[in-house]
Structures are given as C-alpha cells and as structure tokens.
Amino acid sequence: MRRIVEVPVDGRSYSIHIGTGLLQDTCLWQSLIGNAQVFVISDDQVAGHWLPAVQQMLSAVDYEHYIMPAGEQHKSLEQFSRIMDRMMAGKRRRNGVVIALGGGVVGDLAGFVAATYQRGCAIIQVPTTLLAMVDSSVGGKTAINHPAGKNMIGAFHHPRAVIADLQTLTTLPAREFAAGMAEVIKYAVIKDREFLPWLEQHREALIRREPQVLMDAVARSCENKANIVSRDPTEQGERALLNLGHTFGHAIETELGYGSWLHGEAVATGIILACKLAERLGRLPDDSFRCRLQSLFNAFDLPVALPDDIDLTRLIEHMKLDKKNQRDEIRFVLPNANGDSDIVDGVPVAAVLDALQQRD
Ligand SMILES: NC(=O)c1ccc[n+]([C@@H]2O[C@H](COP(=O)([O-])OP(=O)(O)OC[C@H]3O[C@@H](n4cnc5c(N)ncnc54)[C@H](O)[C@@H]3O)[C@@H](O)[C@H]2O)c1
C-alpha cells in the first residue's frame, strides 16, 4: 500500500512517499541518499521508537545524530544553536543531508537548520505525527519560535523528499493524533468542501487509525497542500489560506506559553473562532457550518472554546503581530458560504472582540 504525491515547486518537483514499511525500504533510502554524509535530528520521544530503523538504513554512510528534548518550547533559538555547534564540531559538509525524524517541531527546527547551515543543505523530512505528515513536512516553511510569536524566525526551504511511514503512527499518543486531525479538517474548510462529508463518514475509522482510511486522509491532505504550495510557494497570496484558524491559534499558543495547548488544538479553536467572526461579518449565513465542524472536532476530543481565564486584549495584541498582516490591521482567513475561504483585511477590532467573547 503506497502512494506518491508530487510537489512541483521552484522549477523542480519532490515526492511525498506515503505508505507502510517505508522506514525499511532500502531502495528508497539508497535512491535519496546515496553515500552522502547524514545528520539525523530527532527528539527523545520519537528516537526510542523509530531511530533504530532509520539507523539501519544508514549503516553504510558517514552518520551522526542529535536528539533534542520533545516539545514546542524547544523549537527555540537555544536548540538551533546547539545543533549548529554539533554540526560544526562534526565537520558536517554542505553537500550532506539533514534528516528530520519526528513531528512538526523537529521538522520545523531541522528545516531551519538545513536552510541556514553553510547557507543551505538538503533535508529529507521523515514525519512521525499525523500533523507532520499532512502539513508541516510539506511546503518548505521552516521556523523557530520567539517569545513574541510563533515561527517568527525562519526561512522557506523545500525538502529533497518526504517519507511518511504510516506505521510510525502506531506509537503516537491519542492527543497528538487528534491534534493532527485539526489540520486535516482545515483542508475541508479552505477549499475541499467535499472532503468534509468524507471525514464525517470515516470518523470512527480514523479514530481507530485504520490503515487504508489513514492513507486516503494523508494523501488527500498532501494533495490539497501541494496544489496550493506549488502555485504560491512563498505566500504572496493564496498560500495564506493554509493559515485558516492560525491567526487566533498562534495567539492562543503564544499567550498560554508554547506547549500548553498543542498546535492542532489551538488551530481547532481558531477555526471555530474564524467561523464566528465570519458569521458576524455576514460571510456565513448562520451557525450551521460551524456546528458541523464543532461536532467533528468534538468527536476527536479537540477543544472548540477558549480557556475561561484567557486575556482577550492580549490575544488581540498577539494577533497584531501576525506575519500575514500587511498594514496596521489584522489579516484573517475566513470561511464563506461558497465552499471555500477568503483572505480578509479591514475587520474592525470590535467584531474580533465580539467573536472572542461569544460563548455559544
Ligand atoms: N512548517 C509548516 O508548514 C507547519 C505546519 C503545521 C504545523 N507546524 C508546526 O508543527 C509543530 C507541531 O507539530 P506536531 O503536532 O507534530 O508536534 P510535535 O513535533 O511536538 O510532536 C508531538 C509529540 O509527539 C511525539 N511523537 C512524535 N511522533 C511520535 C510517534 N510516532 N510516536 C510517539 N510519539 C511521537 C513527539 O515527541 C512530541 O512529544 C508546531 O510547532 C507547528 O507550528 C508547521
């Protein structure tokens, strides 16, 4: 059971390999790495489960690894600096390959390392969370966080390839799996509305992580992302749609402190808040679409409301620093009634505050 999704970008194309048992596919690894030097970056949760399989594929090459502590709070300048020190000390060459083995935290940090080490070397993304398979390993956004905001320091750097072995999801904790579903559901709101009934229909099979249904959901998500990224690799326009729910979501993550809510949890609540704002602005006729999304998020135990004690004024201050903003106002991605979403400027702050305060 295998699928390949191509990502045509910047005059070349890279493959997202999706399947079961890819970590043991000698031919695939040989074709992607040859005899290059390899530097693997992983975290202390993932490495115990999946690093030995990767090491076995790399037994014939000049190999080193770095294991970082797991968690969003470590997508940091400090970890970036430690990895750079290790790569310098190991005399890693620019024509070597970095491998990111882990979730989006490892992928974003390792991606930024690869984008900047000696002005850039190749990276292969080996995502081990659902979220990383359907979103962060694809599209070349790499970053670390700053206390002032999520992903504030980063670069675009596309991978040589993505190897998404569905078998790695067998060890993923339930809360992390659910967080990945938030980004899957996002594709159904921004463009692919026919995906929504499919997700509703396959809800229980997804919760059971049935391999065929997982494969279909991952491949369809990657196809959605690849289409947008290949048309707008550096977010000059359309790509901002992939940020649905993130204007609110990133503000929640920054305000609560990185790692308190998972990224996908903040995105789920952010998508519901985007619906509430769209309703207030007359972009959605009523709350029926939002209620449908809420039940889907509920089925995956994802949060759909802000914590009671969160400071709404501070949330708005964080949103004013959002990277999408082009003027002195907050740019939102809002769903519409035609089956997709729009990039919207000029929303009055009072309407945003009303949406944040709305409790039902
Ligand atoms: N670059 C992009 O386009 C993009 C897109 C979406 C999200 N992101 C970023 O991705 C990050 C979130 O990624 P995430 O949700 O994958 O979180 P994560 O990387 O923190 O991984 C989640 C947790 O699960 C553990 N884990 C990972 N794989 C496992 C496995 N197979 N078995 C057992 N444990 C496993 C990790 O150690 C970690 O504790 C955020 O920083 C977000 O900003 C980036």
Ligand SMILES: O=C(O)C(=O)C[C@@H](O)[C@H](O)[C@H](O)COP(=O)(O)O
């Ligand atoms: O790939 C994109 O573009 C996205 O916006 C995908 C998001 O899911 C992801 O969280 C991304 O890292 C957010 O980017 P940012 O530019 O808002 O930091």
Ligand SMILES: [Zn+2]
């Ligand atoms: Zn995201």
